[in-house]
Amino acid sequence: MPNDVLPPAIVILSDASLPVAEAVRDATGGMIHGARRRVAQREGVVLFDDVKAHMQSLFLDRVPIVAVMASGAAIRILAPVLSDKHDEPPVIVVSDDGVVAVPLLGGHRGANALAADIAFTLGGVAAVTTAGDVRFGVALDAPPEGYVLANPENAKSVMAALLAGESVRLNGDAAWLSDSGLPISKTGGVTITVTEKRCEPGADELLFHARRLAVGVGCERGCDADEALQLVRQTLADTGLAEGAVGVVVSLDVKADEAAVHHVAAQLGVPARFFDADALEAQTPRLANPSDVVFSEVGCHGVSEGAALAAVGADGELLVEKQKSARATCAVAGAPEPFKADTMPGRARGRLFVVGIGPGVEAWRSPEVSRMVTAASDLVGYSLYLDLLGPLVNDKRRHDFDLGKEEDRVRHAMELAGKGRKVALVCSGDAGIYAMATLVFELLDRGGVSEGASRIDVQVSPGISALQAAAARAGAPLGHDFCTISLSDLLTPWEDIQRRVRAAGEGDFVIAFYNPVSKKRRTQLAWARDELLKHRPADAPVILATNLGREGETVRVVPLGELDVDDVDMLTVVVVGSSDSRTVRTGDGRAWVYTPRGYSGKAGSRMGNAQ
Incomplete structure (x- = not known):
């Protein structure tokens, strides 16, 4: 499958379909999703309760679906959520025996090709019904790459x-x-x-x-993006060239983080690629307008013309020589063949996806995070976190790290991205809560990485944090003001931690304690308990949540006055309720914790007017 396409969800309704599903999984890198009532729990299988709700949710999240079921059933399930055919994911139905693969939806957006791949894997046939494909062997509304x-x-x-x-x-x-x-x-x-x-x-x-045209762009630092775009568009229009024929926008590597260059590429719908000064200087004999001034500034005699010529290679030609605006230049060259992803010249701007995978289970991982991991060429992280990604790690370069040496881990990820790679820095929980996102920006701020790594594109995607998971499992303890405090004094002086606990206690915040204990550190949580007892009642509820979302999950509620440090380990998050937090039991005997926001006392509310 293409590297930027999310692997499919392979939906089965019984264990009888498992052999077919496993073959499809191995061929596509997808994840098996099974109906809980008829599919046994096993590693690597996501179980669901309601097939209709689950498949509709996958479809609305634009996840490709391979359903091992009757086509009529799949049609009836997905019919209520069909809307724009140009925005639907591929949906393929496979017979229980694997003989037939039918692309139901998204035929020209990957379903026909995916069905053909599945049929080849299973030794069956792909029942493609798109008229043009069947009659002429070509889809005119979905031309090939290039x-x-x-x-x-x-x-x-x-x-x-x-x-x-x-x-x-x-x-x-x-x-x-x-x-x-x-x-x-x-x-x-x-x-x-x-x-x-x-x-x-x-x-x-x-x-x-x-798409065989390469547009070279040069500009001053901080050039207005619209100025560069207007120059390129006017140049193409004046020379009778089509914007749709542009296959790549290229420049010098020191412009890899220049917003104007990326704006031009984005508006033309093509990649931006970059060359170092030596590669552009090698094009000097072919330049129409070599400049000694440019050479003295950046080490090559021409940026826009040089980059365009470097992109099209020795068999290409300069079609439009350098054109100028106040702060930008552009030139156009033609390649012998259309540009394609696997032969795209130059180097992409490196991308660093800083992702939070929550507790690690697929059901608690956002579709955006899954897409980022899928798009990445390299994965960097603690070995356990990478293992939790399951099939998403297939065909990726893994860079495993043990716990500790977080700065080495983050710097390694940034330097990989600085070489033009797409890198996912994988964190548990949320990447920005006691995790690696902060260190990424700290290294950028203090100049702790190479020049290439400092020009990368950073994207941070949220995950379910331990305090969110604990709150959801326990009820709604974060319903009013809350804070988080780490009790680890490894990076924060104990005096600072004490000051924050006192302030949170005086402010009557609900408090989520991270890193409450370690093998050598057993006294901080006891001190925090005793300090908080000065400000809130002894029966304030405390949630002890361990291994959330993973095997061995436990969630307990105890009174603050009875909190025993020996009941807490390094995998536990401790959420201490405020003086307003309450416990309620439902008919099944389960205790839930919530912190009211005062709706019942709000003027005009139904609860406030109740007698």
């Missing part, structure tokens, strides 16, 4: 004419069209044009652009 359809609104009528027996007049050269089953004729009633030029297609014409 080509873009400029007028998709015409695709339906053109395909209808072809299916009715009309022939095609082909203007331009594209092997995927000329080698297909399309009825090509010099006198065809419909036209397909392939060109890099700007032109207006006719009513019975499809216009495809081959």
Whole structure:
């Protein structure tokens, strides 16, 4: 599967479907999801209770679905949530015996190809029903990589004419069209044009652009992004070149974090790639406008022209020499073939995904985190955290670290990203709560990494933290003001911790204690208990939550006055209620903790007016 596509959820309704599901999982890197009533608990299988709710949730989260079930059942389940066909994930139904794989939805967004891959793996057939694929072996509304359809609104009528027996007049050269089953004729009633030029297609014409243009961009630091974009667009328009024919935007590597360059690439819908000064200097004999001034500043005689020529290679040519605005330059070069992801020139700006995986189970991991991990080429983290990702680690470069040496771990991830890689720095819980996100920005702030690593794109995605998980399991103890305090004095002086506990006690905050004890540190929690007893009643509820979301999970509620340090270990988060926190028991005998916000006393509320 493509590296930026989320692996599928393989849905089964009974253990009888497990062999087929396991084969699909091994081929796609997906995760098996099984109906709890008829699928036994086993490692690597996510169990669910309600098949309709679960499949609809996956669909709405844009997760590809491979359902080992009857197609009619899948259709009835997903029908209520169907809306925009251009925004739906692939949905494939596979028969229980693995003989047939049917792409139900998202045929041209990966379902047809995924069904074909699954059928090959299982030794079955892919029942592709998309008309163009079946009749002509080509999907005109979904051209192959390197080509873009400029007028998709015409695709339906053109395909209808072809299916009715009309022939095609082909203007331009594209092997995927000329080698297909399309009825090509010099006198065809419909036209397909392939060109890099700007032109207006006719009513019975499809216009495809081959993405073989490289746009080189140079600019001053902090250049206005719209200025650079306007320059590029005006240059393409003045020279009769189509924006859709641009395959890459390129520049010098010191511009890897320049917002203007990335803005141009984003608006054109193409990648941004970068070259070092030596690579651009090698293009000097081919430059139309070499500059000694530019060389003295950045080490090469031309940025926009040099980058464009470096991108298209020795067989490419400079089509548009350097154009200038007040603070930016651009140039355009043409490559012999369209640009594709696996042969894209230059180096991407490194990306660092700092992700929180919650307790580690798939059900408590956000779709965004899963997408980031899937998109990453490298995973960095504590070995246990990486193991918890299950199939998502397949085909990734793992960089395992033991506990401790957090700065080495984070610096390693940043330096990998500085080399142009996509790196996921994996943290448990939430990456920004007592985890690695803070250290990433600290290293950037103090200049603790190389120049390349300082220019990376950092994205932080939240996860379920221990205090959130504990609160959810116990009820709603965080319903009013709360704070978190780490009792570890490894990085924070004990005097500072004591001051914060006193302040939280005086402020009557609900308090979540992280790192309450360790093998050598047993006194801090007892001191905090005794300090808090000065400010809140002895029967204030305390939640002791251990191994949340994992095997061996326990959640207990004890009065503050009876909190025993020996009942707490390093895997426990301790949540101490405020003087307003309460305990309520439901009919099943379970105790729940909540902290009211005072709704019952709010003027005009139904509870406040109740007599």
